[in-house]
Amino acid sequence: MTTVHSPLRLYGRSGELAILDTLSARLRNGDGGALVLTALPGIGRTALLDGAVAAHRERAVGPVLTATAAPVEQRLPHSGLHALLCSAPGPLPLPPDQVLRDGIGPADLLTLLRELGADRPLMVCVDDAHLWDAESRAALGFAARRLGAGSRVAVVLGAGDGAGFAGLPALLLGPLDDDAAAALLDRLTGAAGAADHPVDPVVRGELLREAAGNPRLLTGLAGRLTPDQLAGRTALPSPLPGGEDVLDAHAARLGGLPPDTRTLLLLAAAAEEHEPQGAGADAALLLRAATAAGLGPAALDLALLTPAGTAGALQRAGNRVHFSHPLLRRAILHRATPQRRRAVHGLLATLLATGTAGLRGRVRPGGATTATGPPALAALVQRAGAAAGLDAALADALEAAAVSPRPHAERAAALARAAMLSTDEGLRADRFAAAAEHTRLAGDAGRARALLARAGGRPPHGGAHRVRGLLALRDGPAADAREELLTAAALLAPHDPRRTLDALLGAAEAAWAMGDALAYLDAMARITVPVPERALAQYRDGMCAMLRGRVTEGHALLRHCLDSAGRARDPAAMLRAGVAALVLGDIDAACRSGARALAAVRVTGPDSLLPQALEHLAYAELRAGRHARARAHALEGLRAARRTGQPNTAAHLHAVLALAASVEGGTQPCAAHADAALAGAGPHGLAQAATLATWALARADLAAGRPGEAAARLGPLVRPGPRRGHFAARMLAVPCFVEASVLAGRTDRGGGVGPVADAVAEFAVWVTYTTDPAAPAQLARCRALLAPPGEAAGRYEEALAHHDRTGGDFERARTQLLYGAWLRRRRRTREAREPLRDALVAFERCGARAWADRAGGELRAAGEAVEGAAAGRADPLCALTPQQQRIARCVAEGATNREVALRLSVSTRTVDHHLRNVFAALGVRSRTELATMLGRRSG
Template sequence: MRSPLRLYGRSGELASLETLLTRLRRGDGGALVLTAPPGSGRTALLAHAVAAYRDRGAGPALHVAGAPDERWVPYSGLHALLCAADPAPGDPDRVLRDGLPPAAFLALLRRLGCGRPLLVCVDDAHLWDPDSRAALAFAARRLGPGSRVAVLIAAGDEAGFAGLPALRPGPLDDDAAAALLDRLTGAGRADPVVRGALLREAAGNPGLLTALTARLTPAQLAGRVPLPHPLPGGDDVLAAHADRVGHLPAATRTLLLIAAAAHAHEPEGAGADLALVRRAAASAAVPPAACDLALHTPGGTAGALRRAGDRVHFGEPLLRRALLHRAPPDRRRAVHGLLADLLAPGFAALVQRACASPGPDAPLAAELEAAAAPPRPHADRATALTHAAALTPDDTAGQARFAAAAEQYRLAGEPGRARTALARAGAAPGPAHHVRGLLALADGPAPDAHEALLTAAALLAPHDPGRARSALLGAAEAAWAAGEALGYLDALTRIPADAADRDLAHYRDGMCAVLRGRIGAGHLLLRRCLDSGARDPGALLRAGAAGLVLGDLDAACRAGARALAAVSASGADALLPQALEHLAYAELRAGRHARARAHALDGLRAARRTGRPNSAAHLHAVLALAASVESGTRECAAHAGAALAGAAPHGLVQAETLATWALARADLAAGRPAEAAARLDPLVRPGLRRGHFATRMLAVPCYVEASVLAGRAVRGGGAEPVAEAVAEFAVWATRTTDPQVPAQLARCRALLAPVGEAAGRYGEALAHHDRAGGDFEQARTRLLFGSWLRRRRRTREAREPLRDALVGFERCGASAWAARASGELRAAGEAVEAPGPSGTPAPLAALTPQQARIARCVAEGATNREVARRLSVSTRTVDHHLRNVFAALGVRSRTELAGLLQDVPRDVSATSRPGHADVPTMPGADR
């Protein structure tokens, strides 16, 4: 059996091919032209179509390819096609001798199928002779319903098939290119630095990626041997790109080479200065008409240059690289030298001079290094330092410059280029360790980053105290993410006192004091961080963290917003995901869930763009927490799953804690307190799986609520862990100024209080909420208080807090929690509309609260006896209600009931548990 050809990132193209083949199998004809740059997979797509068609046995298929040597032999293309037919019609050699009019070729195609549907595939049709292409295009335009012939053509843009349906496969996206590379190298066998270099060099071109990978040895792929620079391979693909403009006049080709060289000093994707290209062309005696031809004539150049205002871009990025690669070295250096002479002295001229240099040049390297200074953007600084390193005669100095370039690439949000520069830096001590540690902090295990940055700090301290301090701050950040309080303290205490940076000293001393239990002194120092008026992005991020530790959430949000503005102004794209993460988390803590979600989504996009998956894991956790309030279980589970998938292999305990808390909160909203308590139990209690030291206390109120509603706090000694958690939360409440914490503590105590004291505790909690504000937490307290009253059969009193809870949840967009509140309100005897998935009444709305609870339990698979035990009623009562449920909903079986309710949002009225609706939460509460 033949193994099917695996294509990556071509689902749209394959669907179009399948549509054509389906029509052909029905007897209808058609045509489709695949136009794409060399190496994009045109040939693979045609081969796939031929194999798929032949496997179905619908009819014959002819598959031929153009031959460069026969390009100017009249009718050679038609001759090759007829020779591929079995049997060949008549005498194919007569076609070469006498020719074949287009109409006669069309009639011949219709006979070749012998009454069966015929597929004709022509690869590289642009290499056919003009007469054959004209006949093929004539025939393809006349194939329609009932013709039983379909033509698939793969060709360059210049082949002359205008007017036919066309499909243009673009570059592979990142995921598809990575999947192809995994197949080529064996998943997991290629070193990450090598993977990044190959993917970046291939620019989404599958043919080039395949060629580059094939030229590397196993040791080079595994990273044991440094990669050659530039990467070998791909000459055929690049040559094919260059050949697309090879037939143009020499003056036009010169202008295209000038445009390609003019991109060298520009940022990625910025194009070239059209005025500079025109001036250089004039200096090289290129007539203006050549520029007009390159810009405006689609025939021949295939849209080689595209104008956008005063900039020009290559339509195909690989064409630019191909032109530079194919040009003789002396000619290429001469063009760069010409551009350097036309540019004013400065960064751009230095880069062009570097490209024009035939070998090492120490003075030029020194000038480039001097140009790599603020306020120039990080990407430009990286470019200058890379050229400087390549021109440096001394190996040690060159390695140091490559390490400095890696740091600038990292700050520019290009971790792949940073890793490539690090590979060329070799064993440069200190700076290279620093950048490797910071890259690991963004995309690697946090404990590894911690150790790497501590090592870098030790190496840098004697001669570069500034970088050493940065490395220690990075080590502290890694320990924080990993939940290692002692590692965090150790890294902070290693930062030397610096009178010039009092903000950092206050932060260091304040955080150390808080973690060592000297709360008052620590808060005083952290308050100075908030009040300092710092403008540096790093200082502002630390100020935001200080605000969170203090519990001053408004100040934390303000510092986060200022940090985001400072990062955006600095151009340090690598810091953007972190700034958005800090701001989103602060807003989440402040109860601004919609704002938190918006900033977290922006941060997630930035994290993906800049290669920071660890930040993405934290941002997914923030989004999961927001979804646990606003969207309910499904969206929360998706974001929490993404957070846990990224956090687990990299030891990101903080992200794991937040994601688990989010899942538990969604469980609570959906009326699953037992599941919520099970998730949170290992986080808030002592043990190996204990949650993050700085965030686990935030989950205690949810843990207490879930444990009480699930009955865990009243059975088998289960009250002791819950009481211990509340006692620890009470101690923590004295150490924070978070305005919600006193109310949450009072709510926890109300949940655990005897019947005679609970109402007073709830009143105390609501009084705290009135002072603190915040719709969501206040609504949660009102919901619990109303539920408590209803279970005490004080339904009239219960309606007011439940009504207020519903309004509060609706005001802050907490739809899942609003559903739970509406269920409780219906159970208290007040009519509340329960909208279904499309705004129609939900099926459960037709039932009484008790019937709805029984229906939900049965739909989940519980037997009548299990339902009776769960709801503390008799089996006969369940039987009676279930008959009425079947009648009210028009179903005849438990299976139909489960199908009817599978998409209905779950609320408290339908999901009772021991200790939940209508079951006492404390022994003897209803006796």
Template sequence: MTLTTTVHSPLRLYGRSGELAILETLLGRLRAGDGGALVLTSPPGLGRTALLRQAAADYFARREGPVLYASAAPAEERLPYSGLHALLCSAQGPLAVSPDRVLRTGITPGGLLGLLRGLGAERPLLVCVDDAHAWDPDSRAALGFAARRLGAGSRVAVVIGSADETTFAGLPALRLGPLDDDAAAALLDRLTDATGDVDPVVRSELLREAAGNPRLLAGLVGRLTADQLAGRTALPYPLPGGESVLDAHAAHLDGLDPDTHTLLLLAAAAEEHEPDGAGADAALLLRAGARAGLVPAHLDRVLFAPAGSAGALQRAGSRVHFSHPLLRRAVLHRAPTARRRAVHELLATLLGGPGSPPLPALVQRACAAPGPDTALAGQLVAAAVAPRPHAERSAALARAAALSTDDAQRGARFAAAAEQARLAGDTGRARAMLARVGAHPAGGVAPYVRGMLALRDGPAADAREALLNAATLLAPHDPRRTLDALFGAAEAAWAMGDAIAYLDAMNRIPVAPADRATVQYRAGMCAVLGGRTVAGHALLRCCLDWADRAEEPDELLRAAVSALVLGEVDAACRTGARALAAVRTRGPEALLPHALENLAYAELRAGRHARARAHALEGLHAARRTGQPNAATHLHAVLALAASVEGPAEACAAHADAALAGAGPHGLTQAATLATWAVARADLAAGRPGEAAARLGPLVRPGPRMGHFAVRLLAIPCYIEAVALSGRADDGTDGLAEAVEEFALWTSRTTDPQAPAQLARCRALLAPQEEAAARYEEALAHHDRAGGDFERARTQLLHGQLLRRRRRTREARGPLRDALVAFERCSARAWADRAGGELRAAGEAVDVPDQGGAGPLAGLTPQQQRIARCVAEGATNREVAVRLSVSPRTVDHHLRNVFAALGVRSRTELARLLDR
């Protein structure tokens, strides 16, 4: 017996490594002499047949045993035992039972089991049956009976492909899901290999339409021309090529009665005016079914009992969903055109109200329209306004565009649909709508939407140029979008760290727009960046006063930015929270990541690191959901800063790496500066001031690698601390005096409550020893007025280090103990470990777990353990001294005692001992 020529080695399978591993496990047991069965189930098009063929081809290629392989023939479904006949005919060589005899007289389930065991007794046998749900009932029953009884010692494995699990209940089942995004993209690359590059928008639309169905993706690609794939020609709407998959889905409903078919068509049509995934209104379906003449008892049975629709419909509260999205499309695809239009007209009548028809009714009428309809298109545009959700407005505008006859009008409506899709957070649909605008510029709306999309997912410089160009096109006739475009260009310049470009965009905003708060915000920000700080702060404070009466998310977000520039961090948190609430209440969804980022950053400035982390994590999920990688990059930077306080160090490094990876290609200087600052702060927490100083130096000093203009001043206190602790404060090469004076000037102008305390701490770090203590006391007095556990604890830690270094250990214990408690209170674990180490070195027992464990260092003092670990990491005596705030002579003394206690003679032996 051998594999027939109808089964061949398939193309490479994408995204099915887990399923292939399960099949290989089954085949491995078969080679070892055990049998078993597995049912592969999936809706049509997900690769069930490809997996079966792969398993059969792999087993046959190794020549480990015979393979029986059969696929159902729908035309023979009513012929008894036709399935078993096809399966046995796939074998070559004599069988205990002739296939013809099977067809003539049938075979009992027990007889099939005996036959398979007999075949397996010679050599391990693999049996593969595809589309077994379409076999005749007798063959299905016999196969299921035999498969359930194969087990240890049978040397027969049965793999069954079926559209559902119920036919072979009791057997192990593996249900295939759609391909994930990476696998679908890899398959698309394979399918388009011969045609060359695929336009990114076209690529996104194909992946979106296919929804992880490999057969559907192949069908869509196969119907497009090379010009359409490359974006040179507009895509057809709707995309062709999915007919075979839709027919296969619809085939599962062929056995249902006509009334159920009618209700399924009503349910499918009723979802046309609903957002994606929302399902249909059960009450509407009951009314529509009654109007269509369906018996109420039948309606109840189908809508309230899942089995009534063969599992096609599922009820969830007041909503009715199809079990699979393609099944809904299949129902609409299979229905005759006249019947489908009649159903849409019926629903439009039920949804209509007095006066002008509501948007859902108009959408149903659009679905029923036989061709272009200028009047209906105009009604759709008029109804697609607030307070309708942005997603519904986008869908309505797209239908209006499809019904339009004028090319320019069609392009303008597709552009408006793209804008609403962007606001709804659906960037893929927005780009698909833009691709249908064609050669008509749509009055600047299309360039505006492209620029706003690039602002969230593209190089910031490109976004700025696109939005400036859009503002020029929109200025004569659309002041609202012009203003939004210019604010977007300014935001792009801010993210780039280009203050001149920011001022250029802000100065283009009209000097007298209707909104007085906008005038003050524009003038205030320009004044601050232009060096007129006092005047700028006065104007921005007016913006904060206006914020008490503001309700729109954009206005509240600008007010929160004003508060941050002023340094009023508590006001920034309050206003940011109001902006977030406004976005959640009023939308748009696309603004949610930005609102969460602003609030999280304000909370970081206020020292509320746990809240900042919670909001940043939510923002990161929202950015991914709405297709905004640039926002995700900024949120990774915020999370890195939070992790530099709370830990662990691995989390800080991971978020910082993600932020830097996204910031580089898109020129996001602000995110890169924040991420670098976060890693430097984690270095300080771990006692690596030299590394921290090296990271922060380029960001705070003038030069081509200078950091973001709005962040560099905030990082100066960390830089001063890093340089001072690394022992380089006295060499005069790091521009510390200039940095401190610049920070002092900023402190005199800001209302940030932490700035005076941080300035006093910087001066204490650089002051002579006899003056430093007074400076620390001054800093602590400022902290008492400002609040904030973390910054106060950092000052206490540095003060305690100074006292211990001057051998005033008894006095050092007080501030070090207070620092440890404060760090623990604000969950700053790494900083607490550092404070605990200093406190132990000052001679006080601290109940802090030793991260290195007992091991060979258990007999050493805490200070000796710290020195041993630093040396084992490769640090020199001087580097250890800097890290632990002791003299090199002290390190040498302790290290000799460590060598003696551990019985080692060199640093290399010490490192090997700790490795073990």
């Protein structure tokens, strides 16, 4: 077994520790108080109490009285106070034996505690105080309620509940959050988690899921696994061993209930076996089972209608019955003997097979109601619970019943049970792989991996390879996902065309995310489309034609695909139509397809597709210039991606959010989302997410007046070379690259040859085959930026005419901003004001705050006072010209005048001239003062 290290510190308890520290500080200052820590077994109450006692002793503040209740002495009056007073470091005015013999009244105990704290602050700490005898609880509760200012006594009690200590401040300890539980597991498995023995991610996920945030249970589970099991080299036992003491402690809380009530609790625990996780048990079925088991009506009414009837273990909500804590259900099943559990499952199976009462319209965990069809599957699941060993016939029946339209989670549970009952190893592996697939579709990637691990090393027909590849597509290196899915397709091809098709489409998607056009074409070329699926064949052929440069053919095929997809009901087909629309440049069609796909996923599922549907819609809306709507959908998608374990999708959504923030939110929000996108994209080879995130950072640089930085970011993306951007996204960044290069003075020199001219030429070719409505206007704007003075105005007017025909406030405002700035630099200030004023209004209308600030600065430089939101946000730098702002920022970063001149491609004399004007305009006298002002502004 693995040696498990004791935790050196408490994890996830910073808030609770702060409260205890406050109580301790008040005690040191002469004020007393009381606190009751309530928690279910194993949550960490004892560790917090031990920490409080240790801290008090380390500070040598004063004496400590401490005790832990002994349940066997619960019926012995005053035994608790006797144990507490026996811990006193010296003789007491009232000997403990006298307390046990004669008792002590509440008032006398209060006087005694105050005397003990008269000279030095006294801490009283009792764990499991709810298990004390009634007299001790009453006396200590009375005394604790009267401690306060000047008492110099603090009482800290640990209790399973607050019974007997009403009126005292109470702190309920909840389970550890995910991060704290993960940190504790890292500590517990430190030896096994070394570089040569890493903990397998699937094993890690299973331990965290099984422990449910209970630190003592997590410690027990991790301590019972061998190094090979932790590393994933040996299959995990099912169920996981360890933590029995925690389950016993939960069950012990219910040990004093009447036998009929305990039987009812066992029936309720078993009745949840065939229900979706979190749905509870059917009250009607439970009543029928209780009646069949011979329970009296009075016991049933008390148990189901009043929480006190089951000591708070059961709660009824309408026609559903829930356990107050999931570990209670596990504890009840754990304590029952195997024979008793099988008998209860057998009773429920009989009832389910002979009637349908209570089985229609079950409540899903989210509150929705769904018809479940015939009760055959529920009865089979209960029969599986009653089985004493392997049962091939029952396994076959479970697999046959686990079909549509049942939810994926129910089908997964049934298939997993079928696998455990299977006598044939090949069938067992197939069924575990099928259970993993339905679990993945239900949105539980971690559990899907655990089921997949139980399928064995080489299951037949490639089913496990396919599921593993689809999981890696959302949470793993894209190259690994592609290879796994191609392997699955080769194994599945002889006998399973549908899953072969899904595997190849997944491999193509992985190649697209990688930015590998040849790998994408290879995967698509292997696809054999069933005859009825004409739209899919058009999609395959159209995408391949576009990537091979046969633009006219590709356009026609993808347009037919869009027309056919309008009648599709499959969300995946709708998402493919959205991709086709984006490749065509038909942004409106992409938005429509994305919205239809999202609606379909919300109604019919699968849950695993929700993050992708939101991502596709958010990106389409971003391309349409609806940044606020794109942000809202991307944020929802990010939450869904985290919930369903899809970090690759989360990286793409962070990239979308970064692009939205580069318009709306300014540099800091954009950088935060871009960093998150790049952190996920780098290790997993997600070229598309990396390209979009880098473009977002560059666009934020442009908005903030840092064109040099923007050009440096975008240059590698749009030029040939190893760092070239994603083939489907790099053209979108070309207009920003051209603008940044021109504003930074990095234009090509001589003959229209160079990186900027090459980028514009390639962009012009792209414009000829895309139907993106913004593209012609952006091309005219790029040509205006590079045009000689005599041609530039005409090019800007051409760009604005294109904008007028297609709409899009943000891009039109950017063209107006550049046109107005160009006019102002040529001292045509009166002409410059109109486009600058229009740009300012448009930026404010679409929420582009940083861009509005930039337009406001240009407008003020043109001699017009700025009013409204942009003026309200204006800072001293807005009084400077854009060139002065660039110079000021460079100087504030520590650059010398010569370095600034080289960076901005101007002369040193020009820098000197502008810097004197900057000092005068801002009222600063030195470079240090300028750096301080800019640092304060950016903070």
